[in-house]
Amino acid sequence: MTTKTRFAPSPTGYLHVGGARTALFSWLHVRKHGGKFVLRIEDTDLERSTAESVNAILEGITWLGLEYDEGPFYQTQRFDRYNKVIQELIDQDLAYYCDCPKERLESLREQQMQRKEKPRYDGHCRARQIDPEKPHVVRFRNPLEGGVVVDDLVRGRVIFRNEELDDLVIRRTDGSPTYNLTVVVDDSDMEITHVIRGDDHLNNTPRQINILQALGKTPPRYAHVPMILGDDGSRLSKRHGALSVMEYRKQGILPEALLNYLVRLGWSHGDQEIFSLDEMIELFDIEEVNRAASTFNNDKLLWLNQHYIKHDDPARIAHLLSPHLGDLDIDPASGPNLVDVVIAQQERARTLVEMAEISAFFYKDFDAYDEKAARKHLRPVARDVLERVRHVLAEMTVWTPESLHQAVVDIAESLELKLGKVAQPLRVAIAGRAASPGIDVTLHLVGQQACLRRIDKALNYIAQRATEN
């Protein structure tokens, strides 16, 4: 039987990192075993499901590159099928009508809570005859005795007693099927062999297995992966900055960095930290996933992102960087070759947003100096240095990093100054801040005209500052 997994989000929000990791694990499992990855949209909650969410989820998994082989299937388009199955269950007396009013259910629940019991349906309508023409729900007739064994690929063997379960609603009064029924029908119809999902579903699993067995189907293998927690130990949510996957893109995170981060959350392969997609596929094993929840750590994501920025092809980084420069109103075509800029900055940025920020000065004159840098380096003592530099640079006919390096070294020597005494004021004059790539590369990329213009500006600044004091 070919391996088949599915990712089955409900479109009620963005694709979060938790969902992304579950999708990644499913995807890796199926790629490793050469099967099919199914995308299914669980949109039976008409109230909360939105088309925007569907788009956001599709956008997210596409950006991550978790391409699916089948789907997306929409559960709302399969109501006929669900109803057919429900009817089968009713016909075989494996399900029954229930007309218990909500008030009865609520008071039942209250009483049970007061008695410190687990609240559940008491089977009131199990043996009653209810007119199908009147409003009703359909409940699954859960076995009363025995138990259900879940041989979970990550949790191990978990046993549930049927007496802990109750007769769950499988069709609402409005005629729509509920989650536990639709999942079971779909997983069965779509021949899903491995259900890989968040462990918040572990408690649903025995119910689903019971329905499956009532239908005479063989349950798939299950793998319940632990949740991702926020840094306060509670489930990751928006208030932790639990960003949708697309938010990470906005922040300048590379998809391979996020994937690499996510795969190492709850799984490892010895001491290895860096995994290419191919390595993940080769080495990942769902049965090696940890059982404990883990906490999302942004610093480590940033470290991985920097690693990928550093090691990826500069042309590709340039391509991805471009829109972030656009966000700063910079047209990369208006200045030095973006690939050269990337090469110069590759080891200096943890995100593409950062890279855009520290590279802006290559493309346009900055508005203001970094205050601290200007105070320290654009002082009267720097005036002679900058005047000398301006003179030399203005005379240059060969504008290369090599010639510029030589020029700066020569100036330092002739003034009997350390290189830093020349490079730092110059750097602040050119970049507006105390940090930049090597001074030769910086000058080269900024270009002769802009360099001279900015040195003049710095000299003015120094002069003005002298009068202020």
Place this chain on the structure above:
RNA sequence: GCUCCCUUCGUCUAGUGGUUAGGACACCGGCCUCUCACGCCGGUAACAGGGGUUCGAGUCCCCUAGGGAGCGCCA
């Protein structure tokens, strides 16, 4: 409350009865150096607690504590 699950440095983790408990991020030193960063070297830091089993326990068993999830006509 009931049921299920979980528990090694701050964080992610290695570890499958005998280890100076290893690695990574972060942090702190140092080196490199025109700045920043990269890189390199070094350091601080953990087996939740208590009982067993065993010659020997992070590893096996039990209890306690703490955390998470589920208990919907949500998914």
